[in-house]
Amino acid sequence: MDHRHSTADSSVFNWYRDAAARGNPYAQFNLALLYKKGQGVRRDEERAFVWMRLAALQGLAFAQNHVGAMYYNGRGTPCRDAEAAFWFRCAAEQGEASAQQNLGQMYRKGRGVPRCEETALAWFSRAAEQGVASAQALAGEAYLLGLGTRRSEPLALAWLRKAALQGDAGAQLNLGLMHRRGQGVPASDAAALAWFRQAAAQGHPAAQRQVGVAYAEGRGVAPDQRRAYCWLARAAAQDDVDAQFNLGVLLANGFGVDRDEPEAFIWYRRAAESGHALAQYNLGAMYAQGRGVEADPARALEWYCQAAEQGVANAQFNAAVMYANGQGVERDDARAVAWYQAAAEQGDASALNNLGVMYANGQGVARSDADALACYRRAAEQGHALAQYNLGGMYNAGRGVARDPVLAFMWISLSAASGNASAAALREQMLALLTPAQVAKAQAMAALFQPDAAGRADRTAAGA
Numbered sequence: 001m002d003h004r005h006s007t008a009d010s011s012v013f014n015w016y017r018d019a020a021a022r023g024n025p026y027a028q029f030n031l032a033l034l035y036k037k038g039q040g041v042r043r044d045e046e047r048a049f050v051w052m053r054l055a056a057l058q059g060l061a062f063a064q065n066h067v068g069a070m071y072y073n074g075r076g077t078p079c080r081d082a083e084a085a086f087w088f089r090c091a092a093e094q095g096e097a098s099a100q101q102n103l104g105q106m107y108r109k110g111r112g113v114p115r116c117e118e119t120a121l122a123w124f125s126r127a128a129e130q131g132v133a134s135a136q137a138l139a140g141e142a143y144l145l146g147l148g149t150r151r152s153e154p155l156a157l158a159w160l161r162k163a164a165l166q167g168d169a170g171a172q173l174n175l176g177l178m179h180r181r182g183q184g185v186p187a188s189d190a191a192a193l194a195w196f197r198q199a200a201a202q203g204h205p206a207a208q209r210q211v212g213v214a215y216a217e218g219r220g221v222a223p224d225q226r227r228a229y230c231w232l233a234r235a236a237a238q239d240d241v242d243a244q245f246n247l248g249v250l251l252a253n254g255f256g257v258d259r260d261e262p263e264a265f266i267w268y269r270r271a272a273e274s275g276h277a278l279a280q281y282n283l284g285a286m287y288a289q290g291r292g293v294e295a296d297p298a299r300a301l302e303w304y305c306q307a308a309e310q311g312v313a314n315a316q317f318n319a320a321v322m323y324a325n326g327q328g329v330e331r332d333d334a335r336a337v338a339w340y341q342a343a344a345e346q347g348d349a350s351a352l353n354n355l356g357v358m359y360a361n362g363q364g365v366a367r368s369d370a371d372a373l374a375c376y377r378r379a380a381e382q383g384h385a386l387a388q389y390n391l392g393g394m395y396n397a398g399r400g401v402a403r404d405p406v407l408a409f410m411w412i413s414l415s416a417a418s419g420n421a422s423a424a425a426l427r428e429q430m431l432a433l434l435t436p437a438q439v440a441k442a443q444a445m446a447a448l449f450q451p452d453a454a455g456r457a458d459r460t461a462a463g464a
């Protein structure tokens with residue numbers, strides 16, 4: 001590293017050093033800055049801290065703010081949050097806007113002071129009123145999310161707009177989101193995109209992702225998958241996890257670019273390793289199906305379980321199937337039941353059906369026809385064809401419920417209408433055993449049937 005300095009830099013340094021030694025606080029402050037930046041002298045943060053603290057002790061507000069920041073970041077001195085908060089407060093109470101914002105952040109994070117959103121907002125507001133764009137953005141965010149105050153979309157808009165017009169990228173992003181959602185303003189994808197573009201042009205990764213999503217979905221602009229890919233790639237390169245996931249989706253499906261599953265795998269893995277639940281699920285599916293990577297059931301299960309623990313119902317279902325079938329792991333019916341139950345609690349129709357099978361057969365759980373019937377019914381009412389077939393079988397055999405050939409025929413008929421071949425065959429057999437009146441009644445009930453949900457496709461294997 002080149003430590004040479006110009007004669008002018010050395011002269012400035014000498015002047016500040018001499019004046020600082022005589023106790024001039026402004027010279028002490030400027031001398032500290034020279035040591036921090038390495039101008040006219042070798043960079044030395046410890047010496048910078050010494051001189052900055054001397055200026056701060058003489059009441060120089062901007063020196064006090066710098067000392068607070070040095071304590072906060074552990075630059076030139078050990079990191080001490082309480083000391084940082086003390087010095088930020090000294091400067092803030094003198095009206096130093098940057099210190100007011102910094103003190104607000106300390107209260108928001110609970111560093112060096114008790115966490116308090118109300119006090120944080122009070123300090124953000126004082127800095128915002130002095131025109132500090134970043135403080136205005138923080139105040140707007142507080143009103144938008146109800147942090148330390150009641151939610152107020154008009155106040156959120158007012159502060160965010162002030163900050164956005166000063167070029168604050170975070171405010172521009174939030175303002176765009178408000179326009180997209182219609183919060184305090186008429187919903188407008190075009191207006192949202194205009195703000196996203198401004199923040200994206202400054203390199204804000206989340207805004208770049210939003211621009212990419214707008215092009216991908218045609219929100220406020222004509223759909224353009226190639227441009228979507230370019231913007232998502234910019235955000236993904238800055239470690240925006242959602243962008244990495246979206247980029248994986250584009251590459252896996254060939255949207256706007258040539259389909260490239262190995263590259264999709266790379267982006268899914270980066271997002272998955274950062275904790276993105278859907279990326280973890282998709283990564284598991286790629287390992288399960290051998291897409292973009294060599295098939296590896298054990299790794300598939302590992303990623304499914306990580307996504308499952310974050311509440312992804314499809315991942316919970318697939319993990320259950322793999323434990324039930326011993327794919328990539330030793331068969332474990334109890335764990336299969338646990339994951340089926342987790343997905344079933346979210347209303348997953350396939351999980352409810354398979355859980356019903358486990359209850360009916362006493363696999364991993366005590367055998368219970370009543371519980372099997374309840375699971376089949378919940379799934380069948382969502383339009384799940386296999387559950388309808390199983391529920392019809394329970395009514396036909398009188399398992400867990402009084403035998404009812406009419407209800408049995410109704411559920412079997414609904415399953416057959418959804419394309420279940422076994423149900424279609426059983427329906428023909430049942431027709432010969434029912435009276436015309438029973439058939440007519442069952443058909444009338446079937447005609448009135450409306451699924452509670454959109455009806456999820458039957459899934460019986462991992463990786464679906």
